[in-house]
């Protein structure tokens with residue numbers, strides 16, 4: 001693919017310039033005053049008056065965020081016993097930051113290439129989740145490619161089957177594929193075993209589940225909730241500014257579409273998380289605007305967003321990097337400031353996640369002193385970051401969690417996805433296994449690193 005743009009070509013309407021001063025923004029942050037977009041830009045850039053990051057100023061921002069974290073949630077660091085179950089990698093949306101996807105034609109029965117990806121049937125998804133639940137897991141986080149044969153349910157499939165222009169709605173019938181993913185409703189109800197919490201259906205997936213119809217997002221999410229959906233992952237957010245989306249994910253729904261879907265999910269009673277995927281072509285003004293949009297959304301959904309997850313762009317195998325649109329991902333300074341300013345700006349979201357998939361253990365722990373208070377989950381297997389070229393492996397046992405969190409003098413706490421259930425873990429009382437789930441009896445989920453078999457997903 002020839003890339004139409006390079007980093008040097010990118011000019012944006014939003015630029016990190018403000019009339020605010022860094023010192024004033026920092027003062028406001030320290031006082032707990034609500035920050036403006038301009039304040040956030042000053043903090044993220046450590047002052048727009050100078051190029052580059054000023055280390056002394058950065059430390060001051062991190063310190064303010066760490067203090068705020070202690071005031072809001074104390075010294076507990078939470079984590080959950082979860083599994084990722086990606087249903088399919090087939091996707092034709094073509095986001096330029098993504099290497100998770102495989103072109104959908106490679107999954108066809110008569111394709112002349114062998115696909116590098118996978119599609120699971122609902123029965124296969126169920127087996128994977130059932131197995132994990134037996135081991136004590138209580139959340140399945142399921143995000144997938146937008147497989148052309150996916151439909152919300154049988155009614156949706158009937159509409160798509162007679163659509164006058166199936167190509168326009170990216171629909172292909174399941175029969176042409178080696179494996180059919182069936183419908184979203186079938187997948188969700190298949191994964192919904194033994195009371196496990198199903199965290200699935202990003203706004204982009206919800207859009208796919210209503211394409212070619214005049215159905216509202218409410219209708220789609222209501223149907224999915226009936227099938228067993230519990231909460232919605234706020235991925236597909238990327239950067240919620242359209243001039244950035246136009247470059248990195250032109251095939252995706254726009255900012256308003258994402259916000260509309262999230263609001264609809266909340267309206268039908270589903271809990272939400274929110275994310276930002278940063279460190280590619282965007283600048284600090286975009287990051288700050290994104291935070292504002294998430295904070296405003298949280299007001300409208302009356303606190304339905306339980307946590308904010310900054311996702312550091314993993315650049316290695318992505319089209320953006322391969323075509324020289326970017327020369328790498330965010331620096332460690334940018335990562336730390338992203339966490340810290342998320343904590344300071346999002347005064348209406350209690351929890352900020354440090355994603356060890358993205359940062360690794362060492363830097364992931366450091367983030368817990370920069371404003372973050374949640375350390376993600378065990379996930380058992382991981383495809384998105386791994387395929388993008390990330391370095392930090394696939395799972396963490398409770399034993400590792402307890403050891404890591406205790407090593408920085410904080411309190412390890414097992415939590416449910418919605419944070420309703422919590423259990424403080426005593427580092428002096430091994431063995432460490434999940435206790436909150438339907439079949440979690442404290443048995444360690446995984447043996448030590450050395451004894452583990454490689455993940456097969």
Ligand SMILES: C[S@@+](CC[C@H](N)C(=O)[O-])C[C@H]1O[C@@H](n2cnc3c(N)ncnc32)[C@H](O)[C@@H]1O
Nearest residue numbers: 097098100143144202204235236277313314388
């Ligand atoms: C791979 S998609 C899967 C779900 C669905 N296809 C969608 O886009 O909502 C889930 C999220 O992974 C994140 N992601 C994908 N590639 C990434 C990368 N190279 N680095 C960091 N995050 C990435 C993006 O934020 C994306 O929204």
Ligand SMILES: Nc1c(NC[C@H](O)[C@H](O)[C@H](O)CO)[nH]c(=O)[nH]c1=O
Nearest residue numbers: 084141311355357376382383384385
């Ligand atoms: N469950 C969480 C994940 N899961 C991994 C994702 O599926 C994915 O591989 C990647 O993170 C997408 O960019 N990742 C998190 O960062 N946080 C989670 O809670």
Ligand SMILES: N[C@@H](Cc1ccc(O)cc1)C(=O)O
Nearest residue numbers: 141143233234235273309384
């Ligand atoms: N698990 C987090 C974050 C996340 C989920 C899926 C991902 O692909 C990436 C990140 C959420 O609830 O949203």
Ligand code: SF4
Nearest residue numbers: 091093094095098101
């Ligand atoms: S981010 Fe999601 S929609 Fe975009 S290409 Fe990857 S899998 Fe497809």
